[in-house]
Amino acid sequence: MECVVQGIIETQHVEALEILLQGLCGVHKQSLRIHELCLKSVPNLGLVASGIRLLCDLEQPQPTWTVRHVGGPMRGAGAERISVLMRPMVESKVSKNALRLLLGYKLDHEQLRVGFAFHFRRGTQITVTVSSINKILKLHATDEAVPVTPGIQLVEVTAPASSENYAEVVASVSSFCEYIALLGENIWQR
Amino acid sequence: MEGVVVGQDQQQQQQQQQQQAGRVMVEGLNPAVQQQLNLESVKTRAVSLFKAISRILEEFDAIARTNALPKWQDILGQFSMVNLELYNIVEDIKKVSKAFVVHPKNVNAENAAILPVMLSSKLLPEMEVEDNVKREQLLHSMQNLSVASQIEKLKVRIDMIGAACESAEKVIADTRKAYFGTRQGPTLLPTIDKAQAAKIQEQENLLRTAVNLGEGLRIPGDQRHITSGLPGHLVDVLAVADGPQSFADSSGTYLKNTPPFSSSNVNSQGALLQVSGALRAAASPSGTTSFDTTTASPLQHVNSPRSSANMMNTPSPQQQTHQQQQQQQQQQQQQQQLQQLQQRQKMMQLPQHQQQLLAQQQLRQASIPGLGQPQMQFSQPLGAQQFQGRQLASGALHHGMGQSQLNQGNQLNRHLNQFSSPMNTALFNSAQSTPTSQMISNMSAMMPSQTLLPRMQIGMSGGTRNLAAANLSDQMFNMGGNNPGMMSIQQQQQQQHGTFANMSQNTQNLQQGMMPLQNTPQQTHPSFQQQRPQGQQ
Numbered sequence: 001m002e003c004v005v006q007g008i009i010e011t012q013h014v015e016a017l018e019i020l021l022q023g024l025c026g027v028h029k030q031s032l033r034i035h036e037l038c039l040k041s042v043p044n045l046g047l048v049a050s051g052i053r054l055l056c057d058l059e060q061p062q063p064t065w066t067v068r069h070v071g072g073p074m075r076g077a078g079a080e081r082i083s084v085l086m087r088p089m090v091e092s093k094v095s096k097n098a099l100r101l102l103l104g105y106k107l108d109h110e111q112l113r114v115g116f117a118f119h120f121r122r123g124t125q126i127t128v129t130v131s132s133i134n135k136i137l138k139l140h141a142t143d144e145a146v147p148v149t150p151g152i153q154l155v156e157v158t159a160p161a162s163s164e165n166y167a168e169v170v171a172s173v174s175s176f177c178e179y180i181a182l183l184g185e186n187i188w189q190r
Numbered sequence: 191m192e193g194v195v196v197g198q199d200q201q202q203q204q205q206q207q208q209q210q211a212g213r214v215m216v217e218g219l220n221p222a223v224q225q226q227l228n229l230e231s232v233k234t235r236a237v238s239l240f241k242a243i244s245r246i247l248e249e250f251d252a253i254a255r256t257n258a259l260p261k262w263q264d265i266l267g268q269f270s271m272v273n274l275e276l277y278n279i280v281e282d283i284k285k286v287s288k289a290f291v292v293h294p295k296n297v298n299a300e301n302a303a304i305l306p307v308m309l310s311s312k313l314l315p316e317m318e319v320e321d322n323v324k325r326e327q328l329l330h331s332m333q334n335l336s337v338a339s340q341i342e343k344l345k346v347r348i349d350m351i352g353a354a355c356e357s358a359e360k361v362i363a364d365t366r367k368a369y370f371g372t373r374q375g376p377t378l379l380p381t382i383d384k385a386q387a388a389k390i391q392e393q394e395n396l397l398r399t400a401v402n403l404g405e406g407l408r409i410p411g412d413q414r415h416i417t418s419g420l421p422g423h424l425v426d427v428l429a430v431a432d433g434p435q436s437f438a439d440s441s442g443t444y445l446k447n448t449p450p451f452s453s454s455n456v457n458s459q460g461a462l463l464q465v466s467g468a469l470r471a472a473a474s475p476s477g478t479t480s481f482d483t484t485t486a487s488p489l490q491h492v493n494s495p496r497s498s499a500n501m502m503n504t505p506s507p508q509q510q511t512h513q514q515q516q517q518q519q520q521q522q523q524q525q526q527q528l529q530q531l532q533q534r535q536k537m538m539q540l541p542q543h544q545q546q547l548l549a550q551q552q553l554r555q556a557s558i559p560g561l562g563q564p565q566m567q568f569s570q571p572l573g574a575q576q577f578q579g580r581q582l583a584s585g586a587l588h589h590g591m592g593q594s595q596l597n598q599g600n601q602l603n604r605h606l607n608q609f610s611s612p613m614n615t616a617l618f619n620s621a622q623s624t625p626t627s628q629m630i631s632n633m634s635a636m637m638p639s640q641t642l643l644p645r646m647q648i649g650m651s652g653g654t655r656n657l658a659a660a661n662l663s664d665q666m667f668n669m670g671g672n673n674p675g676m677m678s679i680q681q682q683q684q685q686q687h688g689t690f691a692n693m694s695q696n697t698q699n700l701q702q703g704m705m706p707l708q709n710t711p712q713q714t715h716p717s718f719q720q721q722r723p724q725g726q727q
Binding site: 006008010035038056058063096097099100107108109110111133135136137138139140141142143148149151152154 | 390393394396397398400401404406407408409413414415420421422423424426427428
């Protein structure tokens with residue numbers, strides 16, 4: 001499972017946020033350039049429709065592939081009380097042949113995510129990602145991607161959690177988000 | 191008890207010594223203390239106490255030596271006297287000794303030895319060295335001056351450092367305020383007008399749905415062509431024949447451009463597979479019906495002397511007897527002429543692709559007056575001699591097929607007709623027989639549309655066996671409507687560069703008239719494609 005908080009920030013403030021985050025997290029940023037291919041299962045295959053994402057990290061000299069499955073958000077009384085989003089997530093590194101082996105899945109949409117991320121520990125492992133989501137106009141033409149919303153970028157604070165320890169993870173993420181909210185702009189939302 | 195007494199004794203002596211030393215120093219300083227404490231009397235009392243304790247110790251020695259029973263009552267009485275006397279002395283000293291005497295409270299055998307070290311104010315040797323070094327550094331420049339001035343200078347230094355720290359803190363605070371002030375200034379304006387906020391909100395929703403749900407990122411199906419070059423990380427992932435499998439939409443792209451088939455089978459890749467599978471499964475063991483979809487094709491083997499012979503000869507009695515067998519497969523061949531029938535009969539023995547080639551030839555030669563029987567028949571495999579005797583007819587026919595190839599194909603055909611699995615039969619034939627080149631050209635002829643070519647090519651990929659380039663290049667199928675895209679797609683296939691290049695030349699020569707015949711072979715191509723690896727093994 002993972003704990004997720006999503007927010008937005010205007011592009012003009014991204015630089016300031018980066019400096020703030022560097023001070024807050026104590027680590028250097030890591031550049032991010034990920035080609036996400038979102039696959040959906042072919043109709044009539046299996047009981048329910050499912051979707052998985054193939055992430056190709058283009059920042060490395062050799063592109064590395066990851067497959068990720070994200071489930072629906074946690075619901076219920078427990079979910080009402082916490083101010084973050086908890087959802088099941090499974091991730092795994094794969095080889096580049098994963099795309100070919102995923103029979104029964106067809107490409108639903110793809111996007112290019114460009115930005116930076118901070119990975120640090122603050123009670124638990126937290127990752128803050130500030131990125132611009134770009135849509136790819138022609139199939140797989142990652143060089144010609146344009147931002148979906150040019151003026152706004154996405155900020156995501158995620159932390160892995162399990163069903164046992166999610167309470168403390170939630171607390172860490174919440175407190176961190178408050179810091180950012182205080183330091184950052186008032187455009188922040190959850 | 192002894193230890194305690196001894197300890198007390200030591201303590202008293204220590205105190206006396208210290209007191210004396212202190213008295214030397216204190217004498218001048220604090221005469222009032224002297225009035226408080228009559229030091230002489232303290233000394234006298236301590237001495238008498240010391241004597242009493244030594245007397246008791248001597249008695250203990252005597253008792254111990256003689257092993258007599260000590261009189262405990264007396265001894266205890268003496269001990270209590272000594273104890274009381276010590277207590278009084280210590281009390282008197284305590285009143286005045288705070289300034290210059292350390293009075294350990296708990297002296298016992300354990301710490302009696304270490305007490306002097308602990309009480310000493312002298313540093314340990316290494317600490318002392320460190321201390322000296324630091325002091326040296328500090329006072330290096332000031333050693334010549336007096337102590338007071340040294341103290342002054344040190345004080346100045348301390349003040350300067352303090353001032354520097356304070357100013358640094360101030361600067362940091364100011365900078366922080368200024369930084370946040372400029373950033374937060376514009377946005378802290380309470381008047382973010384509603385329109386702006388609404389715009390931002392709308393943009394945010396757009397972004398969120400794009401990230402989480404993919405809204406606005408989906409490319410419509412008709413635009414899902416891999417037109418430009420693939421990015422580096424996808425080049426070797428997608429440039430494979432199996433690509434369409436994982437991209438049903440893109441496979442839909444392939445399918446979209448295919449001309450509508452008269453048969454209802456080809457609407458989706460899956461349907462293709464299903465149909466071809468059904469067709470194959472329904473084939474009879476004799477192998478004659480294994481080419482359900484292809485028996486109807488009047489295409490003739492390109493380089494087969496049979497084809498030419500068929501064109502020239504009348505159908506043999508053998509061939510005519512089998513005309514009834516394939517009636518159901520002749521749906522599209524109704525208008526075919528006897529020449530086509532003959533060719534088909536020959537083709538029965540050939541692999542499916544060869545049959546297609548023959549059918550193509552038949553179509554091309556539609557001008558030849560037909561025999562009026564639209565149905566093809568597939569006779570038993572003819573003897574090889576029959577083929578050898580035939581000659582390639584006109585230059586319009588493709589020459590390249592040598593007789594040896596034909597013989598090989600015939601033998602294989604005969605052998606393969608016994609196969610129970612029609613799919614394997616077809617593939618095996620296509621894979622093993624050298625007339626594959628002709629099959630390829632037939633297939634390409636039958637699929638003038640660009641999008642059909644990939645399937646065809648895929649099916650052909652297993653057939654790159656000893657294909658003489660000359661064969662293909664000689665093939666003169668006039669396929670007028672061929673798109674150059676065919677060639678490009680062929681070139682993309684990694685497995686058979688030579689073959690496809692030749693094929694492309696040939697396919698362009700194929701006539702358009704072959705089109706109706708292409709439906710059936712196309713249906714089987716995917717199955718070939720998939721079965722090929724099995725067949726080849």
